[in-house]
Amino acid sequence: MTDITKTSRFLDYAPAPESPSILHLRKNYGLFINGDFVKGHGKPFKTISPATEATIAEIANANARDVDAAVAAARRAYDTTWSKLSGADRGKYLFRIARLVQERARELAVAESLDNGKPIKEARDVDVPLVAAWFFYYAGWADKLDYAGLGPNPRALGVAAQVIPWNFPLLMLAWKIAPALAAGNTVVLKPAETTPLSALIFAEILQQADLPAGVVNIITGAGDTGEALVNHPDVNKVAFTGSTAVGRAIAKSIAGTGKKVTLELGGKAANIVFDDAPIDQAVEGIVNGIFFNQGHVCCAGSRLLVQENVHDEVVDRLKTRLATLRLGDPLDKNTDIGAINSREQLDRIRELSDIGEAEGAERWTAECVIPDKGFWFAPTIFTGVETSSRIAREEIFGPVLSVLTFRTPAEAIAKANNTPYGLSAGIWSDKGSKILAVADQLRAGVIWANTFNRFDPASPFGGYKESGYGREGGRHGLAAYLESAGWGAPSSPKGISTVTKGASK
Numbered sequence: 378m379t380d381i382t383k384t385s386r387f388l389d390y391a392p393a394p395e396s397p398s399i400l401h402l403r404k405n406y407g408l409f410i411n412g413d414f415v416k417g418h419g420k421p422f423k424t425i426s427p428a429t430e431a432t433i434a435e436i437a438n439a440n441a442r443d444v445d446a447a448v449a450a451a452r453r454a455y456d457t458t459w460s461k462l463s464g465a466d467r468g469k470y471l472f473r474i475a476r477l478v479q480e481r482a483r484e485l486a487v488a489e490s491l492d493n494g495k496p497i498k499e500a501r502d503v504d505v506p507l508v509a510a511w512f513f514y515y516a517g518w519a520d521k522l523d524y525a526g527l528g529p530n531p532r533a534l535g536v537a538a539q540v541i542p543w544n545f546p547l548l549m550l551a552w553k554i555a556p557a558l559a560a561g562n563t564v565v566l567k568p569a570e571t572t573p574l575s576a577l578i579f580a581e582i583l584q585q586a587d588l589p590a591g592v593v594n595i596i597t598g599a600g601d602t603g604e605a606l607v608n609h610p611d612v613n614k615v616a617f618t619g620s621t622a623v624g625r626a627i628a629k630s631i632a633g634t635g636k637k638v639t640l641e642l643g644g645k646a647a648n649i650v651f652d653d654a655p656i657d658q659a660v661e662g663i664v665n666g667i668f669f670n671q672g673h674v675c676c677a678g679s680r681l682l683v684q685e686n687v688h689d690e691v692v693d694r695l696k697t698r699l700a701t702l703r704l705g706d707p708l709d710k711n712t713d714i715g716a717i718n719s720r721e722q723l724d725r726i727r728e729l730s731d732i733g734e735a736e737g738a739e740r741w742t743a744e745c746v747i748p749d750k751g752f753w754f755a756p757t758i759f760t761g762v763e764t765s766s767r768i769a770r771e772e773i774f775g776p777v778l779s780v781l782t783f784r785t786p787a788e789a790i791a792k793a794n795n796t797p798y799g800l801s802a803g804i805w806s807d808k809g810s811k812i813l814a815v816a817d818q819l820r821a822g823v824i825w826a827n828t829f830n831r832f833d834p835a836s837p838f839g840g841y842k843e844s845g846y847g848r849e850g851g852r853h854g855l856a857a858y859l860e861s862a863g864w865g866a867p868s869s870p871k872g873i874s875t876v877t878k879g880a881s882k
């Protein structure tokens with residue numbers, strides 16, 4: 378057999394960078410309130426490229442006064458415009474936004490890759506097409522809410538406060554804004570402080586779409602801005618995606634206020650490989666599960682559970698495959714592994730990886746040339762990991778895989794469920810009956826079978842236990858933005874390739 382690790386050195390790819398010249402960046406971005414960009418009253422901050430540490434733009438910082446203005450604009454728009462429109466008219470705006478996202482897809486992909494550090498091929502082929510798909514999907518629902526199984530004449534909640542993380546900045550925005558608008562709510566959204574750029578370009582798209590002023594407001598800032606937003610007395614709904622620690626703090630602070638809430642939090646998914654799985658396919662699924670988006674994925678398959686008798690074969694083939702991944706310039710179309718989003722995140726990945734080693738696991742790192750500037754971490758595997766080890770229990774949120782073994786399906790299930798989280802899981806096996814039997818016993822919101830990290834706007838997504846509660850996507854995603862009526866929960870759609878569990882426990 379040819380040793381790919383050796384040949385790949387001779388078969389290097391020529392640079393194929395995507396040009397950032399398609400971007401028409403402003404030097405300074407204001408807050409998007411009531412349809413216009415306005416100055417913020419907090420101290421502005423810079424957003425940088427994590428690949429070069431160069432400044433991209435200066436960003437306004439919303440303080441409590443700005444949060445007030447944004448919520449007031451959303452309330453006004455709700456009372457005077459948005460709640461008066463028919464579902465069909467709301468749908469027309471959403472279709473228009475979806476088409477504009479498609480028209481400006483290349484620009485959005487470049488902005489996302491620049492600001493987040495993710496490879497352009499992922500931003501271009503995954504993030505942005507899914508953003509458009511989310512708006513198209515919910516555009517279709519806007520005039521059909523009566524048929525969503527949520528009771529007759531379902532009513533919007535009012536103003537939604539939405540706070541999102543940095544790992545899929547534009548996609549998380551779409552997951553939040555599309556169902557909220559389709560259901561008839563208005564929105565104030567806060568992107569993460571390290572990745573505000575694509576949300577601000579999206580604000581320009583809203584202007585282009587002639588969306589009535591105030592229906593969507595985008596305010597930038599750090600945790601204190603988010604805190605002021607979710608605690609504002611005039612918001613009716615809080616939708617948060619981010620860390621479990623912050624989600625817990627939000628749940629506490631809004632308890633008893635009557636605000637409806639959905640929390641999409643962290644994960645530590647088990648990706649289970651049985652000995653009857655097609656190994657090459659499983660190896661691709663493992664790579665996609667944990668090295669896609671540098672492992673900055675809440676539902677990443679960060680714990681590999683591999684049946685003991687195929688452990689060595691799987692790990693050997695995995696190392697061979699990882700040796701072919703190209704780390705570097707995120708804007709290069711051949712790049713597989715981009716930059717880590719921030720120095721802070723890099724420090725956390727390093728710290729937990731060092732702990733893994735100190736706790737006795739064996740560390741293997743793919744050979745990569747690490748650029749001089751920026752934040753980088755080469756794909757890393759830990760074998761011989763104990764269930765009690767911190768790298769098996771805590772979310773590393775980076776390109777680091779912990780490998781554990783099992784002998785029987787019962788042991789695989791027990792180990793997979795031995796986690797405070799419950800967002801997703803993967804099962805690799807040739808036997809459909811085994812997949813369904815195991816899936817039934819896993820406490821995870823989304824279960825992929827013989828695939829991983831697949832997303833579809835029609836499929837609900839969300840967690841069990843410390844991964845949060847509520848569902849985004851599909852009909853379930855609409856319910857989160859409507860007054861609870863006669864909710865007839867759709868039965869859990871169980872497919873061969875994806876099994877999604879419908880209710881939080």
Ligand code: NAD
Pocket residue numbers: 540541542543544545567568569570598599600601602603604605607618619620621623624626627640641642643644674675676772774800840844845
């Ligand atoms: P984070 O919780 O630190 O920040 C998320 C957002 O919350 C940011 O916009 C931040 O400014 C804001 N924020 C911080 N403190 C706040 C407060 N007290 N009140 C209100 N808002 C506050 O998380 P992060 O580091 O940006 O993102 C990574 C985390 O997000 C990971 O744990 C990941 O698993 C999770 N995540 C979950 C999902 C999901 O769907 N379950 C999706 C993506 C990411």
